[in-house]
Amino acid sequence: MLRKLNILVVDDHPVVLEGMLNILKQLDFIAEIHKAGEAISAMSIVRKFAIDVVITDINLPEINGIELGRKIHAEFPNINIIGMSTFHDPLYVGELIQAGGKGFITKNSTVSEIESTIRGVMEGQVIISHLLNNQKQVSFPDSQGPIITRREKEVLALIAEGCTNKEIAEKLFVSLSTVDSHRKNLLAKFEVMNTASLISKAMKSGVL
Amino acid sequence: MLRKLNILVVDDHPVVLEGMLNILKQLDFIAEIHKAGEAISAMSIVRKFAIDVVITDINLPEINGIELGRKIHAEFPNINIIGMSTFHDPLYVGELIQAGGKGFITKNSTVSEIESTIRGVMEGQVIISHLLNNQKQVSFPDSQGPIITRREKEVLALIAEGCTNKEIAEKLFVSLSTVDSHRKNLLAKFEVMNTASLISKAMKSGVL
DNA sequence: TTTGATCTCCCTTAAAAAGGGGATTTTTAG
DNA sequence: CTAAAAATCCCCTTTTTAAGGGAGATCAAA
Numbered sequence: 023m024l025r026k027l028n029i030l031v032v033d034d035h036p037v038v039l040e041g042m043l044n045i046l047k048q049l050d051f052i053a054e055i056h057k058a059g060e061a062i063s064a065m066s067i068v069r070k071f072a073i074d075v076v077i078t079d080i081n082l083p084e085i086n087g088i089e090l091g092r093k094i095h096a097e098f099p100n101i102n103i104i105g106m107s108t109f110h111d112p113l114y115v116g117e118l119i120q121a122g123g124k125g126f127i128t129k130n131s132t133v134s135e136i137e138s139t140i141r142g143v144m145e146g147q148v149i150i151s152h153l154l155n156n157q158k159q160v161s162f163p164d165s166q167g168p169i170i171t172r173r174e175k176e177v178l179a180l181i182a183e184g185c186t187n188k189e190i191a192e193k194l195f196v197s198l199s200t201v202d203s204h205r206k207n208l209l210a211k212f213e214v215m216n217t218a219s220l221i222s223k224a225m226k227s228g229v230l
Numbered sequence: 231m232l233r234k235l236n237i238l239v240v241d242d243h244p245v246v247l248e249g250m251l252n253i254l255k256q257l258d259f260i261a262e263i264h265k266a267g268e269a270i271s272a273m274s275i276v277r278k279f280a281i282d283v284v285i286t287d288i289n290l291p292e293i294n295g296i297e298l299g300r301k302i303h304a305e306f307p308n309i310n311i312i313g314m315s316t317f318h319d320p321l322y323v324g325e326l327i328q329a330g331g332k333g334f335i336t337k338n339s340t341v342s343e344i345e346s347t348i349r350g351v352m353e354g355q356v357i358i359s360h361l362l363n364n365q366k367q368v369s370f371p372d373s374q375g376p377i378i379t380r381r382e383k384e385v386l387a388l389i390a391e392g393c394t395n396k397e398i399a400e401k402l403f404v405s406l407s408t409v410d411s412h413r414k415n416l417l418a419k420f421e422v423m424n425t426a427s428l429i430s431k432a433m434k435s436g437v438l
Numbered sequence: 439t440t441t442g443a444t445c446t447c448c449c450t451t452a453a454a455a456a457g458g459g460g461a462t463t464t465t466t467a468g
Numbered sequence: 469c470t471a472a473a474a475a476t477c478c479c480c481t482t483t484t485t486a487a488g489g490g491a492g493a494t495c496a497a498a
Contacts, residue, residue: 036249204445406477
């Protein structure tokens, strides 16, 4: 790297914010470290200072990290955005990359993983830290949840509300068989064997 | 306080660990700060050093924070245990207090809240940090969903993972009938008629 | 125009869950 | 110690899902 980096950390958890700051302070290629607790003040900072890298929590209040990433990327395409989350959720990774993000770390990431991620994205790579151990270089798509059709989504929503197939059939004015088919397809697409895991997967992946 | 405190922080997320360390370093009444990534090494530390306060994450791998609290409290009843979690789960608070814990903070807690909590527990109080603002001195419960038992929660989690009653019975080493009963009670408590709405209600209310 | 995707419908069989009852033994808390 | 609560187990029946197969109609895009 030619010069030291200015970095912005966005997280609504003060503890995490402090932790990242502390870790970043140890890295010799970091110049200024800015911090923000939510998206609005994060935007102010990127507009005011010459930020090179933004590390943002995904689960922010009001405007989430993905949205923040999108906004920053739209205004400052040269800023490298790294997402951060407690858990590694493939959905988040996918959405973040689509929003212009370049890296992803979890709060389980070690200091050296964080360092590698920052260095990597500055070199133009896309780095998903939990894949570092396996030397893998992304190769998305790992398309969040499965692609479901309009009709399947309707059926899914009604299932989640607790409707039986018969009730769904009546509400959608189709036969029981049809609902059954949609249901089978949903199970297949989500790669699950029963309603319980269908609903939890669907909710986790944000389809519901 | 008469003397400075020796403190142990237990968390499996390096970032959080760093953050807490950094925050604690700012407090003038802290002497030694120890850290551990999981319960086993935490136990070694409390046995080796004269620890006054343990701040432990609830969601630890292998042995969780509640269990760790129980173990520490059994061996060293004078150590003040403070639980820490990402979200404020009334269940965790209750269980931690029962396990001998004296305080509870979330990763949303501010530096001053953390400081107040530590001071408070050293003075013999039970401090739940998110209640500090309201000047309230415990008196849980609250909670949006129904009150479910430990066992019911286990069953619920396994249902959400997609296990059938038979599989759950095998995993929990109980009979199919037992699982069936728990399941029936869950449906009754959540006031639903089937698995689909059980899972969606449970997830929405944060029980899952 | 042909292909592909979606939506629709049907069959069968087996497995799982829901709904109703009741009963015993641990645990826990007062 | 003694109740209450939780956890365990069993019976029964009916309803609902799941898994396997196949198939026609429609509509949009290549």
